Amino acid sequence: MQVIDWDLAVATGTRLVRPGPQVSREEARQAVVELRRLSREAEGYVREFTRIEAEAPPQPATVVDRPGWIRANAEGFRVVLEPLTERMANRRNPPPALLTAVGSRVTGVEVGAVLAFLATRVLGQYELFLPPDPSGQAPTGRLTLVAPNIVHAERELGVHARDFRLWVCLHEETHRVQFTGVPWLREYVRSQMTEFLLAADLDLQTLLDRLKQAVDAVADAVRGGESTLLDAIQSDEQKAVLDRLTAVMTLVEGHGDFVMDAVGPSVVPSVAEIRGKFQHRREGGSRFDRTLRRLLGIDLKMKQYAEGSAFVHAVVDAVGMEGFNRVWTSPETLPTQAEFADPAAWIARVVNPREIPSAAAN
Template identity: 55%
Template sequence: MTSIGGAEMVDWKLAVATATRLVRPGPEVGRDEAREVVAELRRHAKTSEEHVRAFTRMAPPPGGPEDPAARDTPVLVVDRAGWIKANVAGFRAVLTPLLEKMQDRRGGVPGGAVLGAVGGKVTGVELGMLLSFLASRVLGQYETFAPATGELPGAANGGRLLLVAPNIVHVERELEVDPHDFRLWVCLHEETHRTQFTAVPWLRDHIEGEIQAFLGETEVDPATLLERIREAAQSLAGGRPAGQEEAAEAGEGAAERGGRSIVDLVQTPAQREILGRLTAVMSLLEGHADYVMDGVGPQVVPSVAEIREKFQQRRANGAGRLDAALRRLLGLDAKLRQYRDGERFVRAVVDAVGMDGFNRVWTSPNTLPTKAEIAKPADWVTRVHGRPEQ
């Protein structure tokens, strides 16, 4: 737990316990079927690695076994509880500097006394509620920063790929698609993320540096952060945060204006600039994964067209009013846009300069696209290749 001479800002163990207790049970799967699913996901992850590297022409740089950049990252097939534990560890690693800063400030700000008494427990419970919501929705995830543990191993640089087996089974049943094709299709997307970070050694440190710079600029008082988390938790409990009742009645446009996102904690010009760069990077990574999945899919996933159409509809529609409210509050709507905008960028650049020309994006932080270039790929082509898009 993050603590500086007093009560913790977040009770991480309580967050894990709360999320594990509240998370919905997975689909009914017999023991033999569960073993088969796990084994198949592992096989598909290995097969996907070969397909993705061949299609993208990306591979870890040459180096000895002691070279962290060249070392493979593990693929872990986990249940929802395993995903929760891994993500709490990741949050803890990334957020500790910010929480220490807030710990120093909380005694002198409104709400600080309350947080001093019960804040760690309250925040732990409410973070657990949020994770219980997300744990039933994530199919796979490349974890960049979480430290390795005995239960959840990772590479020396902190990377590991998680495939959440019960969620994959749930979605393949919900969409009524071929389960073997769907599992391979999911692995292609997630393996692309694994390839991005293992083939581009500087990428992890660059993103971590941007995140820490963003957090370093944060001037949010603890009471405000707790208020945002409480709003999300109230949505999960069946309530509605202030302002969303009117927004829901006034229509979608009003909902966009009335609903507040945790990302809305951004306050300073420096934060907005950093967030713009992070948004561009995440759009690139997510869009690249979708592009690769679509590029490889037709050759190795027979029913890819059906899967893609049904999954896109599911991704766009969510799971109802509660899901939509949480997506707005957590900023997940922005993530959906990242898939779409990033995929358009990658496709346009590859069409203009080929895969090798596109791969110059991985040369250094200076060759990453800006947020404006994600929207106008021709500008990136001109800047990096010195000629306009054809």
């Protein structure tokens, strides 16, 4: 059973996505070469600063255009959704084949449209979920940089190209260091995502109810409300899982922003100008653009950057990088949602836990 027609999603996304900035063939080649070089350079800075070591050797970044990003993410989503697809296929009373076929095509068009929107905005990402490698030799994740979007952003902001590219690489390389240097982190995120998907209510009436809620969420977002599609379609059980997922993603995104800003001044001369202009760009856009960002939860991601970065700043200031790195010990040492607002509580729980007096001491 196919929940989403992925071929149609890719075809729709690549047809709808806007072309990148006008560059010559030589300018495009030089941008690709420089991004690959700067990603390797950034990895050295990040590992030295964060003191996170990985057993796997560093891999060069994969540099793509907008259609390439769409294809890569469709493959990643297919891998993530596989447990849900298998569960639906094994149901005792599966929906009629015609309904499934029509639904998968409709959803494929919708997913393709969302990918086309996002493909013009993403500068880079660490892809956690890749199709299985038959040889078993490929790395478990991949750092991807979207060259047209980076070139477009640096031109729009009017900043130094090399500085901006290195600044972006610092953030994205931090994610690669996190997920290759913390052995349990990738599997934890994968298991939480699987649990989130499998907690979905799959009966037809519930799906219809969720669809109505999604329509209401769209209407509220257009009116300027705070509704998101994710809020509209999740069950109560999924909300508990989402809290854990949000906590870990707030940490990794905030840590990425912290490292980018901490390392930046020593290797990116114009970092202050870049940060100021980029923050203004994050908050801007047309009303339509802001509505889509809110509806898709992108504004929530921006909030995660700020909350997570503030948490990392406070902890490193209080207990140093070695103390902060206790956060990577296990899932139990991750900060809770409440601890992001109260870093001292996390420090007391994880870095400086009070010893419980033994019975013999009484």
